[in-house]
Amino acid sequence: MNPKCIILLAILLLAALTPSALAVPVEAQGQAAIFAGNVSSARKQAIVNAQRNAVEQGVGLILDSKSVLQNFQLIKDEVLTSSQGFVTKYVVLSEGRTPDNRSYRVKIKADVSKSLLQDRLSALRILHKKMGNKRVMVIYKSTNPNALPRSHGAATAAVQTLRDQLNQSGFRVFNEAATSNVYRQIEQATRTDRPVDDLIAMALDQQADIFVAVENVAGKRGTKGGMFSAAYASIRVSVYDTNTGRQIADAQTEAKQLLSARAGPYDWERGLSTAATKAAKQAADETINKIADYYKQVGDLGTAFLVVFKGFDDDEKDVILDFLENTPNFQQLSELKNTVNYMEVEIFSSENASRLRRIVRAGLKGKGLKLQIQFASRNRIVFSNPKGER
Numbered sequence: 001m002n003p004k005c006i007i008l009l010a011i012l013l014l015a016a017l018t019p020s021a022l023a024v025p026v027e028a029q030g031q032a033a034i035f036a037g038n039v040s041s042a043r044k045q046a047i048v049n050a051q052r053n054a055v056e057q058g059v060g061l062i063l064d065s066k067s068v069l070q071n072f073q074l075i076k077d078e079v080l081t082s083s084q085g086f087v088t089k090y091v092v093l094s095e096g097r098t099p100d101n102r103s104y105r106v107k108i109k110a111d112v113s114k115s116l117l118q119d120r121l122s123a124l125r126i127l128h129k130k131m132g133n134k135r136v137m138v139i140y141k142s143t144n145p146n147a148l149p150r151s152h153g154a155a156t157a158a159v160q161t162l163r164d165q166l167n168q169s170g171f172r173v174f175n176e177a178a179t180s181n182v183y184r185q186i187e188q189a190t191r192t193d194r195p196v197d198d199l200i201a202m203a204l205d206q207q208a209d210i211f212v213a214v215e216n217v218a219g220k221r222g223t224k225g226g227m228f229s230a231a232y233a234s235i236r237v238s239v240y241d242t243n244t245g246r247q248i249a250d251a252q253t254e255a256k257q258l259l260s261a262r263a264g265p266y267d268w269e270r271g272l273s274t275a276a277t278k279a280a281k282q283a284a285d286e287t288i289n290k291i292a293d294y295y296k297q298v299g300d301l302g303t304a305f306l307v308v309f310k311g312f313d314d315d316e317k318d319v320i321l322d323f324l325e326n327t328p329n330f331q332q333l334s335e336l337k338n339t340v341n342y343m344e345v346e347i348f349s350s351e352n353a354s355r356l357r358r359i360v361r362a363g364l365k366g367k368g369l370k371l372q373i374q375f376a377s378r379n380r381i382v383f384s385n386p387k388g389e390r
Helices: 003-017 039-062 065-070 072-078 080-086 114-123 153-168 176-188 196-205 265-297 314-325 353-365
Strands: 023-033 087-097 103-113 135-140 210-222 228-241 247-260 303-310 330-339 342-349 372-376 380-384
Touching: 023 039, 023 087, 039 065, 039 080, 039 087, 039 103, 039 114, 065 072, 072 080, 080 087, 080 114, 103 114, 135 153, 135 176, 135 196, 153 210, 153 228, 153 265, 176 196, 196 210, 196 228, 210 265, 228 265, 247 265, 303 353, 314 330, 314 342, 314 353, 353 372, 353 380
Parallel strands: 135 210, 303 380
Antiparallel strands: 023 103, 087 103, 210 228, 228 247, 303 342, 330 342, 372 380
16 A cells, blocks of 8 residues: 555544544533623633533533432532533634623534543543443344244344444443353253243353343345345344343334345345344344433442441451452442552442441341441441451
């Protein structure tokens, strides 16, 4: 390839990766009082205020209203005060004095960097990238007698498309090799119609958080005039939370691929796979939105707690970690610091702080460990050993 072309491609790629490439356009107004007739100063402040309002709208596009309300003061202090850093560019749409001549008003169209905002909200523990930690197992399960067998190319295409879309949305998806163990268990039991509860249990054994069952009912249809025919695919996707067994999403979509009326067997196979891919993409979009809505409702995208344990030896810390890792109330655990008689962990939980404290104390008491609360705030809890520091 021509060296100049390589350089140009590199520049284009770099531009595509810049924060501005991930910016969202927002229209916002800002207003500032005119003091001592200084219109220029008021205009500058009005633009700053408009940028702040634009960033506030950008935050609203990322967080749900409940998260914004719960963290309003932190967002106001840590994000909106430095709002200009999140605006990659802006243009003034209109400006001028207010009718009473006391203020100056500006309307702008601003590009707000979504990626920079997400990074900042994540750093502040407001936006938790919990969806990316969800482990998803996708299994082809046919319940309709007219569904394609798992070995059919169009069935494989539907499953792979759904996996790809989930991966792109930040989920950790088991690949075909990882799911082969579940398929082997199904085959060894000589039952291909295993109840969905059995499959959920198998997925849970593989440490999957979400189980997805896919089915493809496909076939051929004629069209008017006889010049064309069509391959169609009807994809059904059922999604379950493996920890609770609850169905959290159900989507059914259909797509078709036009073919010549004289299409041969190879053309039909390819048409069925193309239709399956189209329908699976539509089903994936609907499914991902429903999964996100579900975990928002149950609060699983929710609160991060910083929990400290002081005065416990290594064996006791192992007991603590084992309890936390195997308690359903805590969906994710990160060990941040572990030194002599000191351990600091981050826990994601849908529980409130008060209930979380009670669960930890009661649970570890059952394990033979007594804890006392040394400090507790909204998102930080410090437990200490009542026997004292060691």
